[in-house]
Amino acid sequence: MTVSKTAEKSSEKPADTAKGRKDAAEAQPEALQLGELSEQLGYILKRAQLKVFENFLRCMASLQLTPAQFSVLLLVEKNPGRNQTEIASTLGILRPNFVAMLDNLESRDLCARIRSTNDRRSHILVLTDKGKAVLARAKKLVATKHEARLNDLLGQANREALIAMLSKVANEF
Amino acid sequence: MTVSKTAEKSSEKPADTAKGRKDAAEAQPEALQLGELSEQLGYILKRAQLKVFENFLRCMASLQLTPAQFSVLLLVEKNPGRNQTEIASTLGILRPNFVAMLDNLESRDLCARIRSTNDRRSHILVLTDKGKAVLARAKKLVATKHEARLNDLLGQANREALIAMLSKVANEF
């Protein structure tokens, strides 16, 4: 389905620099027909997902949190005392790829790895005080600037219906 | 929001090999609490998108078409006589990245680049006969095996509502 993440650079200049144009009569850029593409589930899903992630990053610019990082902080907060493998696998992150991610969060003093006394192989993950504070601010930004945008766009009822249907697709498709 | 594409390997073995467990009483894997994550738009969107792409690839296994390749074939069919830049930009693909993609499709004799006589810089894209035939079969597979699955899951009305809302998000978020 394609749809890159190039984002806002839709080059809103008149685009009058098209080619096939002799008179001043036909000056349209002759937009392409999307055709059946505009009803393809995967195509629309990916476009929507890219737009949502873009907006998320803009809303979180002041905290410098990516969607993935935000999800890690949320999950660690809700599940204290879990190790890397448990957190990573719940999020669908492979353990090897989770290492660098945690290195990042830990270097920013947002979370910490603690050697478990029960099983000295594993690292228990916890949020630092700063991590808790940042997550609290992040939640507010997400709620007021990000999720609220869905209400403005779809309305409360439709927003809930959308989330419900997407969950169903994510779980049962 | 994370959610890798590791797919089906959810390791459905009893997972009884957990740690904190002395008696046979408490043998649950103690699933993590998703908490607010399960209502995060981006998280669910990405999960749903990965599932849909997975299913798309399975449905198209016999034709070896990725979602991106399918979208290119669809767009070229609906817009004959367009060049690489036009097709690529409509799909949100950057021109440099579109080259290898076309090399692939052309090597499989699904589409062809034709030097334009009007503007000898550009390559007009067309589907080959084989490309048209493959696309026709692909459409049928997508309709019967892929998109039909949404109806089975949500019902016709909800399916249309979901597509409409996702389009709105993709265009106006």
Next chain:
DNA sequence: GATATTTGATATGGTCCATAACAATTATCA
């Protein structure tokens, strides 16, 4: 006709995802 722009292409780097392999630690069980 000199300069700028466009098109397809190459080279390159970044990010994310996936697999193999390893040391340290723990579990299994003969």
Next chain:
DNA sequence: TGATAATTGTTATGGACCATATCAAATATC
């Protein structure tokens, strides 16, 4: 108990996808 298997975090590595700079050929602009 002790040999073997499994688990945890980690490193190394490769692939797929995305983005930028740059280039030659062709065209547009002035």
